[in-house]
Amino acid sequence: MTDSILKLREHPEWLDRAARWFHEKWGVPEAAYRESMEDCLKNAGPVPQWYIALEDDKIVGGLGVIENDFHDRKDLAPNVCAVYVEEDKRKRGVAGRLLGFCCADMKALGVATLYLLTDHTGFYERYGWEYLCTAQGDGEDTPSRIYVHRA
16 A cells, blocks of 8 residues: 655655656656656646655655647647556556546646546546547557546
């Protein structure tokens, strides 16, 4: 069970570890995560945001909220991105808690509608997300699914 979920904007001491963790999971340059996370720390607006789930002072899951998750539907914003839970922590509700925490926090920040680009089917529906449409991901050969969550 995760010990806690942190809002990076309230815990800047986690920035370096979080940027490295997301880079290791997704292969996106660590500098790109760091830049977005630094924007989160100094930005007065609701986007971007980053969240991490901890267990025994170790990151076991995380996700972010950015304007656009690199797809052609720029009108569907902001986007939950980089959702990941360590393989040995899956099927324990970590992703559901992260998603719920993020949606509640974003609503408190004035953002009631979120979008998410994924190839998963059936997973996000369990957490109140609804399939909306397809979108073409940057550099992808086939379209992906876009889900919406309205608080």
